[in-house]
Amino acid sequence: MSFSNLLKQLKKKLRRKRRLLSLGALLLAAGVTASASASVLDQTGFIGDRSASRSVAVWAAVPGKAERERIADEANKRALETMRQETDRRMGYHQKRYVCGEELAELGRMDAEQAEAYQREHPGTVLMLGDKGELYFVEDIEDLSEQCKETAYFGIDRNSNLSLFDGLPAREQVIRTFFQLNVEHLKSSLPSETINQLYSGIRVSDIEEYNSVISTFSDFAVAAGKE
Incomplete structure (x- = not known):
């Protein structure tokens, strides 16, 4: 399966999981007032916006x-x-x-x-x-760069970091490290096919795929998991 198709399936699963979390929150709040229920929904909605909030914070620090x-x-x-x-x-x-x-x-x-x-x-x-x-x-x-379009792969390094590699991750030629992943959360949330592909290497050939991988897996960063 191509990465783009896998990414689409992954995002669908994440959205489905968030809907289930929202439903669970509503059931727990069934005996509470409507205002309390609305508060729970607001908190659940914020979970999906954390990566966007981090992106805004990063861009705010860059000069105009x-x-x-x-x-x-x-x-x-x-x-x-x-x-x-x-x-x-x-x-x-x-x-x-x-x-x-x-x-x-x-x-x-x-x-x-x-x-x-x-x-x-x-x-x-x-x-x-x-x-x-x-x-x-x-x-x-x-x-x-043209070389990166040919040889760059995302994967997990020895320290459970999401990293960009020159070639397959097995070669351990790290170009750049992004953030540490909560591997247990990752394995319990995603299909085994996605996990296996991440360990073997996710090929990226353009900036859109590059940004999509970082955005998708930022939900499983250790810092995000602790919030």
Whole structure:
């Protein structure tokens, strides 16, 4: 079964489980007033919104677009000012930093004028000067690199963390670790097929699948389970 189909089934099971929890809460509150019943429903509904609340908190900590542009503009000006005071040209690189993966393209030696012209042609980049005289045009891209699209797998590492691997999890080549999973809660809540696929490796080939995996399994994070 493909991951997308498995994910759809998983989300259906989670929604069904939440409906059962809501029904149980209503039965327990049958002898209580209507206002008390409404309170129970509100609390049950909040369970499904915890991951969304965490996402909002994370985004709230990130500077706004205008602030990011201001910081980038200042960095570009400082780099160009430094280069204008130099006589030697710097080796230039276009560095693409993806959510998963990185690509580096050599541009050749550049002076301040050439660097400024290249930056105008690629306005999404930020100029950074390396310790060894390099010049980097850094571009952050909200996507997976081509290599990650071919080789990235989600799985569980030795410490029960949801991690992203270069290749199958059995190779233990961890790219990034996200959060620790409540394995007992996971096994008691999900079908064995989902558990087996998570241990053997869930292949992701685009940013939508990448985000879907993190969002789905965040419900089983240890921190979430303790709330």
